[in-house]
Amino acid sequence: MRYDIKLKIQFLSAEKEFKTPIAKISASDLLLIRLPNLDKEEIKISSENASKSKLYKICQISRYLSTISEPKEIVFLGPLHLLPYIYSVIDKKFQFKELVAIKLVEVNRNNSFLPNEHIGLIIFSSRRGSFNEVRTPYQYCKCCKRTVKDYGSKTYLLRKDGTRISDVWKDISINVNDVFPEKIISRVKALLSPVQKMTVISLMNEEYCHKFILEELDNKLLNKICPQTLPIKSIRGTARGDILINGNALEVFKKIPDNTVDFALVDPPYNLAIKYGKFTDNMSEEDYLTWCKSWLDQIFRTLKKDGIFTLVNIPKWSLELFPYLQQRMNFQGWIVWDAWGYPSKRIIPAHYPILCFSKGSKINTFNYKSLSEFKSGIEFDDIFYPLDYGYCIRSSCMNKRTTKMKKDRRDLSDLWTDIHRIRHNSFRYNHPTLMPQKLAKRIISVLTKPEDVVLDCFNGVGTTTLVAGKLSRKYVGIEINRSYYETSLSRHRLLSEGKDPFEKTRAKSTSKNKWYHLVKHQKYSIPKKVLQLDVKTLATKLGHCPTKSELRKHGKYPIKYYYDNFRDWAEITVATRRTGLIKRR
Ligand SMILES: C[S@@+](CC[C@H](N)C(=O)[O-])C[C@H]1O[C@@H](n2cnc3c(N)ncnc32)[C@H](O)[C@@H]1O
Numbered sequence: 001m002r003y004d005i006k007l008k009i010q011f012l013s014a015e016k017e018f019k020t021p022i023a024k025i026s027a028s029d030l031l032l033i034r035l036p037n038l039d040k041e042e043i044k045i046s047s048e049n050a051s052k053s054k055l056y057k058i059c060q061i062s063r064y065l066s067t068i069s070e071p072k073e074i075v076f077l078g079p080l081h082l083l084p085y086i087y088s089v090i091d092k093k094f095q096f097k098e099l100v101a102i103k104l105v106e107v108n109r110n111n112s113f114l115p116n117e118h119i120g121l122i123i124f125s126s127r128r129g130s131f132n133e134v135r136t137p138y139q140y141c142k143c144c145k146r147t148v149k150d151y152g153s154k155t156y157l158l159r160k161d162g163t164r165i166s167d168v169w170k171d172i173s174i175n176v177n178d179v180f181p182e183k184i185i186s187r188v189k190a191l192l193s194p195v196q197k198m199t200v201i202s203l204m205n206e207e208y209c210h211k212f213i214l215e216e217l218d219n220k221l222l223n224k225i226c227p228q229t230l231p232i233k234s235i236r237g238t239a240r241g242d243i244l245i246n247g248n249a250l251e252v253f254k255k256i257p258d259n260t261v262d263f264a265l266v267d268p269p270y271n272l273a274i275k276y277g278k279f280t281d282n283m284s285e286e287d288y289l290t291w292c293k294s295w296l297d298q299i300f301r302t303l304k305k306d307g308i309f310t311l312v313n314i315p316k317w318s319l320e321l322f323p324y325l326q327q328r329m330n331f332q333g334w335i336v337w338d339a340w341g342y343p344s345k346r347i348i349p350a351h352y353p354i355l356c357f358s359k360g361s362k363i364n365t366f367n368y369k370s371l372s373e374f375k376s377g378i379e380f381d382d383i384f385y386p387l388d389y390g391y392c393i394r395s396s397c398m399n400k401r402t403t404k405m406k407k408d409r410r411d412l413s414d415l416w417t418d419i420h421r422i423r424h425n426s427f428r429y430n431h432p433t434l435m436p437q438k439l440a441k442r443i444i445s446v447l448t449k450p451e452d453v454v455l456d457c458f459n460g461v462g463t464t465t466l467v468a469g470k471l472s473r474k475y476v477g478i479e480i481n482r483s484y485y486e487t488s489l490s491r492h493r494l495l496s497e498g499k500d501p502f503e504k505t506r507a508k509s510t511s512k513n514k515w516y517h518l519v520k521h522q523k524y525s526i527p528k529k530v531l532q533l534d535v536k537t538l539a540t541k542l543g544h545c546p547t548k549s550e551l552r553k554h555g556k557y558p559i560k561y562y563y564d565n566f567r568d569w570a571e572i573t574v575a576t577r578r579t580g581l582i583k584r585r
């Protein structure tokens with residue numbers, strides 16, 4: 001393939017914009033590329049028109065830039081729905097590192113789906129190693145003045161320089177039409193430094209992109225943008241609603257007739273080696289994706305002609321599966337669910353994409369701020385008026401705000417930050433990756449109507465089907481694990497008896513949704529906090545962090561407690577390196 005390299009390329013230095021030949025770009029160690037804001041119609045392409053599409057052109061240029069240059073990192077900024085295509089064409093020397101959702105200053109309401117409030121950033125790197133630590137100040141609740149995120153009794157372990165950033169950037173926000181947003185440039189630089197030379201290129205200008213037109217058609221690239229899909233065997237019949245089935249989804253689908261499901265909400269295993277009873281999800285990447293495509297095909301087949309599908313997954317698999325889905329169905333919207341993660345990595349993994357597709361060209365049911373089932377009240381608000389930024393979810397504070405009639409809500413957009421992951425054991429059923437009830441409720445309320453058939457082929461302990469039942473939808477739930485299936489049955493029984501299957505269970509959970517290493521749960525005779533603060537007190541007295549023998553000699557408690565209760569010395573002494581948080585400002 002030959003490329004016309006006699007191009008002028010926009011280059012942004014720290015001081016001003018100027019033009020530079022391509023050789024200069026290839027000498028940079030960090031490349032930040034601003035993609036154009038293609039809308040969802042512009043990524044709707046078929047194999048016939050693909051080679052003429054803007055999408056194809058952008059993919060070609062992006063890949064070209066990744067092949068000609070030798071940067072250590074290459075970063076793209078643009079609409080989230082464009083990033084899966086960049087992911088699929090980027091040169092193999094780069095590895096995918098991170099997908100970030102960035103809050104927009106202004107919500108775009110000219111959208112046939114939920115108003116758009118985010119833009120995406122994808123980071124690839126050709127080197128090993130992780131990001132630099134970038135911290136951002138804690139956010140404090142506008143009402144109770146405590147941290148918006150509830151750290152429980154762990155505030156003594158926090159730091160005065162703030163918290164690590166997550167993969168949802170709400171602390172810096174940009175305008176959708178910003179070409180070279182300064183805040184993003186400096187954050188990317190801080191994350192990836194040392195950067196000797198950074199080049200920022202904008203592909204927003206179409207004329208400028210035209211200069212990149214390439215001479216030959218790259219069929220491999222086209223296949224990635226328009227992946228082949230195979231015809232699916234059809235099954236005749238009519239469907240029954242309100243059933244729960246214990247079995248392998250792929251087997252059970254063989255009995256579900258074509259065009260019978262109104263809505264599918266699917267929260268599949270994420271291939272993160274989580275143990276779901278006997279089923280462990282640790283396939284090879286290739287096997288996992290092939291497996292996903294086989295049940296995605298079945299969802300497509302069983303959906304009615306105007307059926308809707310939402311997929312909840314981690315960013316990597318959402319990026320991988322997006323072009324395949326787009327090839328079969330019509331993309332409607334990309335919801336970012338900020339689930340507030342744990343600081344297990346330099347960039348806290350906090351978000352899950354919720355991809356929404358329809359089998360027909362439009363979505364027929366779209367209850368945006370108008371659901372006659374809930375006239376008003378908390379339930380209606382929770383669905384259509386989420387908590388505004390800067391308010392906590394502590395029930396004491398929420399009650400106070402309700403009494404004082406404080407306006408703490410905003411309009412629903414496609415950035416959901418008010419639903420936290422289920423952490424407390426008292427609300428848990430014995431399942432490692434429970435979906436919060438509120439999440440299922442919002443999705444089902446907005447995208448279905450009473451009597452619709454709602455399907456979840458990875459139903460776990462029944463969150464989807466229970467919410468569907470509660471909202472008078474019909475449901476079909478499939479779950480491979482016998483024990484989860486039985487839990488879902490008994491919870492549905494509670495529902496039919498008029499009880500709440502989501503009320504506090506106070507059950508002892510043996511599995512949690514943490515996939516990183518944890519010390520085995522145990523009862524401590526002396527709380528960990530007391531031990532860690534004792535080490536801190538000793539450090540203050542000594543004027544340095546104690547050694548093991550100093551702790552043995554001067555510590556208040558026998559050394560055995562420290563060794564039994566913590567993973568390593570770093571954890572024993574962590575409080576000595578932390579300032580602790582002053583709760584109220
Ligand atoms: C992410 S969890 C879903 C949790 C569910 N949303 C809830 O809140 O309970 C995925 C579920 O898929 C189930 N599963 C895995 N492979 C399956 C298969 N082939 N067929 C049906 N279910 C399967 C697992 O046992 C697990 O319960």
Ligand SMILES: [Zn+2]
Nearest residue numbers: 141144392397
């Ligand atoms: Zn508060």
